[in-house]
Amino acid sequence: MPPPPTERTRVRQRGDRGTHDLAAIHRILDEGLVCHVGFVAEGQPLVIPMNYARAGDRLYLHGSATSRVVRTLAGGAPACATVTLLDGLVLARSAMHHSVNYRSVVVLGRATAVEEPAEKVSALRAIVEHVVPGRWAEVRPPSARELEATGVLALPITEASAKMRSGPPVDDAADLALGAWAGVLPLATVPGAPVPDPALPPGRRVPPYVSAYSRSR
Numbered sequence: 001m002p003p004p005p006t007e008r009t010r011v012r013q014r015g016d017r018g019t020h021d022l023a024a025i026h027r028i029l030d031e032g033l034v035c036h037v038g039f040v041a042e043g044q045p046l047v048i049p050m051n052y053a054r055a056g057d058r059l060y061l062h063g064s065a066t067s068r069v070v071r072t073l074a075g076g077a078p079a080c081a082t083v084t085l086l087d088g089l090v091l092a093r094s095a096m097h098h099s100v101n102y103r104s105v106v107v108l109g110r111a112t113a114v115e116e117p118a119e120k121v122s123a124l125r126a127i128v129e130h131v132v133p134g135r136w137a138e139v140r141p142p143s144a145r146e147l148e149a150t151g152v153l154a155l156p157i158t159e160a161s162a163k164m165r166s167g168p169p170v171d172d173a174a175d176l177a178l179g180a181w182a183g184v185l186p187l188a189t190v191p192g193a194p195v196p197d198p199a200l201p202p203g204r205r206v207p208p209y210v211s212a213y214s215r216s217r
């Protein structure tokens with residue numbers, strides 16, 4: 001069942017583009033790479049970009065145990081995590097009808113600190129695998145000391161909304177005869193050619209999970 005559209009997460013402008021369908025929310029979270037985490041610390045609103053992973057109905061975040069975002073969220077501060085996928089620029093015939101094609105999610109809630117070592121490792125694994133699927137198995141896992149120095153947070157995805165736009169520009173009928181080009185310029189996160197670390201032994205092959213990397217889910 002989708003989480004109930006609480007008054008706080010009811011999409012107001014262009015509500016037809018909003019949804020509280022959990023599967024739709026999960027798809028967007030699973031494709032994104034960066035979430036912007038908002039909170040208030042000492043009266044100052046902050047929005048900090050972070051990597052993340054979704055595991056079931058929770059978002060895992062991590063950072064230095066001493067960082068402000070980790071300390072503030074672990075202390076139970078209200079938080080907001082936003083993930084945006086920019087799919088295209090929508091070029092209309094009038095300035096006012098320009099738009100963007102996008103899929104985005106806003107999650108509201110309070111995070112809790114993940115303290116139990118096995119869950120901490122599992123959350124860090126989820127974050128690594130979310131960013132680069134297949135990576136965890138090839139690399140050294142965190143040491144006890146690294147785990148100690150790292151704060152891991154779990155934010156429940158229980159009060160969340162998604163919003164999306166797709167398709168061509170929506171011009172006024174009277175503007176359709178204007179000479180301006182109109183349409184969509186698609187945008188996507190696509191990898192460039194891998195750049196090997198100079199310290200790698202010569203001839204080391206690029207693993208398939210790197211050479212075939214894609215964000216499309």
Ligand SMILES: Cc1cc2nc3c(=O)[nH]c(=O)nc-3n(C[C@H](O)[C@H](O)[C@H](O)COP(=O)(O)OP(=O)(O)OC[C@H]3O[C@@H](n4cnc5c(N)ncnc54)[C@H](O)[C@@H]3O)c2cc1C
Binds near residue numbers: 034051052061069
């Ligand atoms: C794509 C991306 C992914 C990231 N993923 C993570 C992650 O998963 N975990 C993590 O801990 N950190 C991540 N970071 C770094 C993160 O955004 C913060 O820089 C870090 O958490 C700051 O911690 P702090 O306590 O030192 O700074 P804070 O006390 O939070 O910030 C102090 C001041 O530093 C400035 N500042 C802090 N961060 C940034 C920033 N990113 N850009 C510009 N100014 C900034 C602001 O002026 C802020 O007021 C990521 C950054 C990017 C861009």
